[in-house]
Amino acid sequence: xxxxxxxxxxxxxxxxxxxxxxxxxxxxxxxxxxxxxxxxxxxxxxxxxxxxxxxxxxxxxxxxxxxxxxxxxxxxxxxxxxxxxxxxxxxxxxxxxxxxxxxxxxxxxxxxxxxxxxxxxxxxxxxxxxxxxxxxxxxxxxxxxxxxxxxxxxxxxxxxxxxxxxxxxxxxxxxxxxxxxxxxxxxxxxxxxxxxxxxxxxxxxxxxxxxxxxxxxxxxxxxxxxxxxxxxxxxxxxxxxxxxxxxxxxxxxxxxxx
Amino acid sequence: xxxxxxxxxxxxxxxxxxxxxxxxxxxxxxxxxxxxxxxxxxxxxxxxxxxxxxxxxxxxxxxxxxxxxxxxxxxxxxxxxxxxxxxxxxxxxxxxxxxxxxxxxxxxxxxxxxxxxxxxxxxxxxxxxxxxxxx
Ligand code: SF4
Ligand code: SF4
Numbered sequence: 001x002x003x004x005x006x007x008x009x010x011x012x013x014x015x016x017x018x019x020x021x022x023x024x025x026x027x028x029x030x031x032x033x034x035x036x037x038x039x040x041x042x043x044x045x046x047x048x049x050x051x052x053x054x055x056x057x058x059x060x061x062x063x064x065x066x067x068x069x070x071x072x073x074x075x076x077x078x079x080x081x082x083x084x085x086x087x088x089x090x091x092x093x094x095x096x097x098x099x100x101x102x103x104x105x106x107x108x109x110x111x112x113x114x115x116x117x118x119x120x121x122x123x124x125x126x127x128x129x130x131x132x133x134x135x136x137x138x139x140x141x142x143x144x145x146x147x148x149x150x151x152x153x154x155x156x157x158x159x160x161x162x163x164x165x166x167x168x169x170x171x172x173x174x175x176x177x178x179x180x181x182x183x184x185x186x187x188x189x190x191x192x193x194x195x196x197x198x199x200x201x202x203x204x205x206x207x208x209x210x211x212x213x214x215x216x217x218x219x220x221x222x223x224x225x226x227x228x229x230x231x232x233x234x235x236x237x238x239x240x241x242x243x244x245x246x247x248x249x250x251x252x253x254x255x256x257x258x
Numbered sequence: 259x260x261x262x263x264x265x266x267x268x269x270x271x272x273x274x275x276x277x278x279x280x281x282x283x284x285x286x287x288x289x290x291x292x293x294x295x296x297x298x299x300x301x302x303x304x305x306x307x308x309x310x311x312x313x314x315x316x317x318x319x320x321x322x323x324x325x326x327x328x329x330x331x332x333x334x335x336x337x338x339x340x341x342x343x344x345x346x347x348x349x350x351x352x353x354x355x356x357x358x359x360x361x362x363x364x365x366x367x368x369x370x371x372x373x374x375x376x377x378x379x380x381x382x383x384x385x386x387x388x389x390x391x392x393x
Contacts, residue, residue: 008264015272044338141338148335149384183391186384204340 043141050124050143051198052225052253053212054235055117059219062115067211067220068092074210076187077194078170078177087168087177089196090119090211098256101245111258117219119211120145120166120196121244121252131161137193143225143253144198154191163248167195225253312360313342313350320371324379327354354385362388 071077071090078087096104098116122145129137129145136151137158159167173190181187185201188194199209207213212220223232241255312319314326330352333339342350350356361367365388372379381387 004261004264007261008267011265011268012271015268016275042339042341138336146335150331181386181390183386186386189380189383 046141047143048141048226050225050253051122051203052143052223052232052255053119053198053209054221054232054239054241054255054257056219056221056257057114057116058257059217060115060117060215061217061219064217065092066214066216067117070210070214071196071199073180074182074199075185075197076174076178076182078174078187079179080172080177085171087170087174087194089168089194090117092116093118098244099242101247102242114258116256118164118166118244119254120162120198121164121250121254122196122198124251124253125249127161127163127248127250128158128167131157133157140200142203144200146197146200147192147194149186149188149192149194152192154193156193158193163245163250164252167193169193311348313344313348313356323357327357330354354381358388358391362391365389365391 068088068090072079072088075089077089080086092115095107095112095114095116098118104112122143124139124143126137126139126145129135129139132138133155134151134153136148136153138146138148140146154169156169159169170188170190170192174188178187199207199211202209208222209220212222221232221235223230225232225236227233236255239257241257243252243255246252314322319326330342333342334352340352342352342356344350367388368381369387369389382390
């Protein structure tokens with residue numbers, strides 16, 4: 001290569017570098033929208049609170065469906081019956097369905113026949129949020145695994161990823177299947193996935209989740225898992241408890257007393 | 259001689275890049291200006307909510323309510339930042355229900371204008387519209 005050309009390239013390169021450097025220095029000043037950090041002072045500290053629940057299956061009465069009815073009413077969950085279209089946020093499962101990997105050899109018939117309340121576990125390591133390509137489902141600052149229905153494209157990756165079957169898909173327009181429209185929460189539309197939201201719309205008003213409030217047998221305890229002084233943590237410390245499929249490492253926030 | 263030409267050329271290229279960068283900054287700035295004028299500011303939680311007047315002027319709301327709702331949704335659903343403060347210091351919950359708190363008194367409020375403008379927002383596919391709420 002001839003010397004002049006080499007010189008030219010060297011200088012042009014220097015010029016370009018200077019240009020990029022100057023642009024990079026000036027861009028945050030002019031090109032991007034200014035961020036006013038005071039806007040964010042209302043933002044909760046992520047990870048400070050982790051909501052959790054303890055289900056005492058001994059107190060959960062056989063045949064009682066109060067919490068399910070109340071939750072499904074409050075959240076406008078459509079009723080498609082026990083079909084493949086079924087949509088559910090909270091429901092009762094048989095013991096071996098809730099804890100398929102727990103030992104059942106010589107299990108007491110009382111426990112084996114028990115119906116266990118199941119809902120989204122609001123896992124600390126949720127596989128569903130990792131599968132979601134649009135971040136429509138995400139883990140919130142308070143540990144709740146939330147759904148942003150506006151973003152859901154209905155790919156159902158999250159349903160495949162959830163090891164607990166906590167999610168339901170709206171195969172058809174859910175509106176006509178909502179018996180009594182509740183004004184406290186929106187409905188969904190066809191083509192989105194839905195599941196329990198730990199009553200985040202009630203928590204923000206300082207109320208307990210609807211299921212916890214509706215349980216006459218006091219079988220449900222709700223609280224902050226990160227607060228060692230909370231009622232929930234005291235109950236967890238005082239009782240032997242189980243999580244569903246703990247071997248998967250999803251770290252469920254819903255615990256069970258058998 | 260040609261050494262000098264190359265120096266000049268390098269300088270010219272650098273100048274062109276400066277101008278281009280400046281131009282690019284200008285256009286970015288201009289486009290975002292109107293939205294920024296109403297950017298929310300921090301609000302302490304305790305302040306009581308004042309809903310005797312709208313969160314912004316009628317004119318601004320007519321042209322920007324969709325951007326505002328979009329921003330509110332993002333802030334409250336994804337960030338947990340729920341308090342909106344107007345530039346004159348009034349505070350509101352960032353929720354569609356804040357709007358409906360007043361505007362639902364006229365069940366046709368949203369529909370009349372959307373009908374006229376021939377826009378079909380999908381809000382009421384899920385959210386309970388004032389028409390249904392008063393039914
Ligand atoms: S239970 Fe399923 S839906 Fe709920 S957070 Fe865990 S993986 Fe996600
Ligand atoms: S169905 Fe919706 S929430 Fe589930 S993974 Fe797809 S986009 Fe995400």
